Amino acid sequence: MLLLAVGDRLNRVALLGSTGSVGTQTLDVARHLCEQIEVVALAGGNNAELLSRQLAEFRPRLYHTLAPDVVAPDDAVLSSLEQIACDESVDTVVVATSGRAGLLPALAALRHGKRVALASKEVLVMAGELIMEAARSAGALLLPVDSEHSAIWQCLQGERDGVSRLLLTASGGPxxxxxxxxxxxxxxxxxxxxxxxxxxxxxxxxxxxLMNKGLEVLEAHWLFGVPQDRIEVLIHPECIVHSMVEFVDGAVKAQMGPPDMSLPIQYALTYPDRVPSASEHLTWGALCHLTFAPADCERFPCLMLARQAGVAxxxxxxxxxxxxxxxxxxxxxxxxxxxxxxxxxxxxxxxxxxxxxxxxxxxxxxxxxxxxxxxxxxxxxxxxxxxxxxxx
Ligand SMILES: NC(=O)c1ccc[n+]([C@@H]2O[C@H](COP(=O)([O-])OP(=O)(O)OC[C@H]3O[C@@H](n4cnc5c(N)ncnc54)[C@H](OP(=O)(O)O)[C@@H]3O)[C@@H](O)[C@H]2O)c1
Missing domain, CATH: 1.10.1740.10 (RNA polymerase sigma factor, region 2, helix turn helix motif)
Known part of the structure; x- marks a missing residue:
């Protein structure tokens, strides 16, 4: 029997940024886990057509949009992102908006003790201290969705201390x-x-x-409490190892899997349980070699700029x-x-x-x-x- 993610009932999910890349993949996971997840709120920006279709399919109680021409079911209530984030009908808020749109709703959700599954990088990068403090004081769970942070989080389970370094992997981009x-x-x-x-x-x-990797260094610092100078970036073009943790005894734990965001999204929604996913599994025979190289901050100065902003x-x-x-x-x-x-x-x-x-x-x-x-x-x-x- 599958364990349910929130007590003995459905995990009631509010999805901010439902019309984006992470948002649409989160809805794929919700379709796959329809017996465990109920989508109770959807929030998009300007894509009226897609949000209208999502509202017709999932029929959430609450929705948010920036577009004037969204078609919503009669009983759906138009709400602000922060109202959605704090609503009593919501267990988990998935924050998958771009820019700074997710910052205030994420903070509000944590202050209300909600589980927050966080994709939006800007939230922790801009306000890491405030966000972590809000989670701590309300006893709220902050669950990483980004594949690298999900990987580190998974590597750290069952470990109490003794972390020597975090090794964040990066594809290196095009x-x-x-x-x-x-x-x-x-x-x-x-x-x-x-x-x-x-x-x-x-x-x-x-x-x-490589700004993305710089933002991830700052996020990892806040999420796992590891100083920036013990967070290293490795270029790993195969994108199979999603990140690693090195411990003081020299042991290294890595989390591996196909490059598919639906895996970390699903894990954040079912944590602490693991349930079968719709994702393809790794084919071990096809993994000829995995390569790792240091990142080049001269050609890609954004990585260094992000680190400098974090230190400042x-x-x-x-x-x-x-x-x-x-x-x-x-x-x-x-x-x-x-x-x-x-x-x-x-x-x-x-x-x-x-x-x-x-x-x-x-x-x-x-x-x-x-x-x-x-x-x-x-x-x-x-x-x-x-x-x-x-x-x-
Ligand atoms: N894509 C990934 O694989 C991935 C992986 C890890 C982390 N992330 C992070 O997750 C976040 C989202 O990434 P993404 O790739 O999914 O971005 P995206 O495809 O551009 O989607 C952004 C979403 O945010 C919505 N949005 C933007 N501004 C809004 C506002 N003011 N109010 C309400 N909704 C707003 C957009 O709505 P409309 O489209 O309707 O305007 C869309 O639904 C980013 O911080 C990114 O760094 C992404």
């Missing part, structure tokens, strides 16, 4: 082997075609710049996220070069005055400031951008 010159000329279309994972556009570009602390990580969000959107619309993303983030971090507070209002204000700073000043900061960019 430009893993490109020279510095070549990186100046890559297009958004090339950057969006990730060799292994199929993901939303922002995270795909972040994977190509305070609102620097929020500035990093806001600047990166804006720079990636400029790159996606062909307004700047790939290599300008790091340049704009670096300039924004240098323009940020130190010594400012780290209350949640400071965090969101800093994110918005950094986003505006890049949008308003990118032409001044990298004047050659417009002329040299190849269009998508």
């Amino acid at each position: 430009f893993r082997d490109c020279g510095a010159e070549e990186l100046q000329r890559v297009t958004a279309a090339e950057a969006l075609s990730h060799p292994v994972w199929s993901m939303g556009s922002k995270i795909s570009i972040d994977s190509a710049t 602390g305070g609102t620097y990580p929020a500035a990093l996220c806001g600047a990166d969000e804006a720079a990636v959107s400029l790159f996606l619309r062909g307004a700047i070069k790939f290599t300008d993303i790091a340049r704009l983030v670096e300039w924004t971090l240098s323009a940020r005055r130190p010594g400012q507070g780290a209350a949640i209002e400071d965090v969101t204000a800093t994110y918005d400031w950094a986003h505006r700073y890049v949008m308003e000043r990118h032409a001044q900061l990298c004047p050659a951008c417009q002329t040299q960019t190849r269009q998508v």
